[in-house]
Amino acid sequence: MAKKDNKKDIAISVKNVTKEFTVYEDKAYFLKERLSNLKRNKKSKHVVLKDISCDIKRGESVALIGVNGSGKSTLLKLMNKIIYPEKGTIEINGKLSSMIELGAGFNTDFTGRENIYFNASMYGLGKKDVDPIIDKIIDFSELGEFIDVPVRTYSSGMYMRLAFSIAVNVQADILLIDEILAVGDAHFQDKCLNKMKELKSQGKTMVFVSHSVPQVKSFCDRAIWIYNGVMKMDGDTDKVIEEYLKEQG
């Protein structure tokens, strides 16, 4: 019985997930290449994640830590259903907003304002849903009059500010965040962190990939350390970070 109650509280459930990438030495896009490559088997399997299982509860802020190439971002992409696992299942309960790559799907010929509508539509929001929050989004982005200028004229900072403002304002239950706070100036970074803390206090679930130890410590209750595609440690942030730094040291 207890198990059933728990199920409602779980936002992301990852069960025995294994993800392999096929690495092609020379990728054959064309039929001729495919045929001529048949005999020389130039592809190899690269296992990125091995049998990962974890449950992330509603309202939890979890950091995924690990060195480059350990599989953190892959796990995040799996949670976002951009890629699918070879084995295992991933279940998501709630509306998801991802900040895996900010501004993906911006049409650079269109203005910032038009892109707000388009980007929000990727989260399932229509014009009616966006109209009441659009001022909030524009304010947060601090773009001012630039909001009505084609996005291709934006600096990378402006681009990122607009994308972040949309992603945090679409009222998602779960936020997946991949190393994005590394962009933007100190002022905007602070603003983002404050916004995330605000969202956290509202009970949103967050999964966070970061290399910044202070950010993780100040923000996450739980950390999962991924090493070479396996879960090395899962638990209280301070403890995991301590072990992680020891190993790194």
Place this chain on the structure above:
Amino acid sequence: MKIVDKIKEIYHYRHMLKTLVKQDINGRYKGSFFGFLWTLLNPLLMLFVYSLVFQFVFRTGIEHYSIYLFICLMPWNAFANTIATGTVCVSNNASILKKVYFPREILPLAVVISNTIQYFFSAVIIFIALLVSGVGVSWVAIFLPLIVLIQAIFSLGLVMLLSAANVYIRDVQYIMNPVMMIWMYACPILYSISMVPEKFLGLYKLNPMTLIMMEYQNILYNQTLPNFRNLGLVFLGSIALLVIGYLVFNKLQRRFAEEV
């Protein structure tokens, strides 16, 4: 994923679909002086040229030949455009596919819807041409949306197959150019079906686009009721193709982000 869930999900992403369709229609002529007017200007100029050529230079046995040609050439162009843009609709959107989740079926769906809407706009020119040329418009023209819908279902099934295949084998997008050219000559667009030798007629009518084109001619040129038996057959075939297309697309789409 069950089909009902998929439809629910696509409905949830309807705003994205709407925006994609709008972007396609507005974006096609973006930056040009006439903008959306080109959707009307293009067929108008085409009709003008055909009228000149076939009136004075190249005589054919078909009465009102330029109108005859125009009636089928417009939907054919819509079809050919749908296939051309549809085949690359997944592979050309690699940047979004790798970074954002959305039901991938949205992409082929947007291509078909946008081309269908544009056809309806250009159909205005067809009706004007019918009236001006003296061919006239009969009440049977009300069946036009039905034929267009069947053509759209057929296109969607085909586009789902082709766009998914093109992610894995890029030859698909290049092979479709000659295929579409041959296919066009295999339909009674430039000529009348009465010119096709009797013994090939059975085979000739296996081409679903032939049957669709004949129905455009029936309601707009011959001004008779559509052949509902043929239309029904094409409809059933189109639904079958759509189901196959959906199944293939659904199977292949799991690896789109990695392969594209």
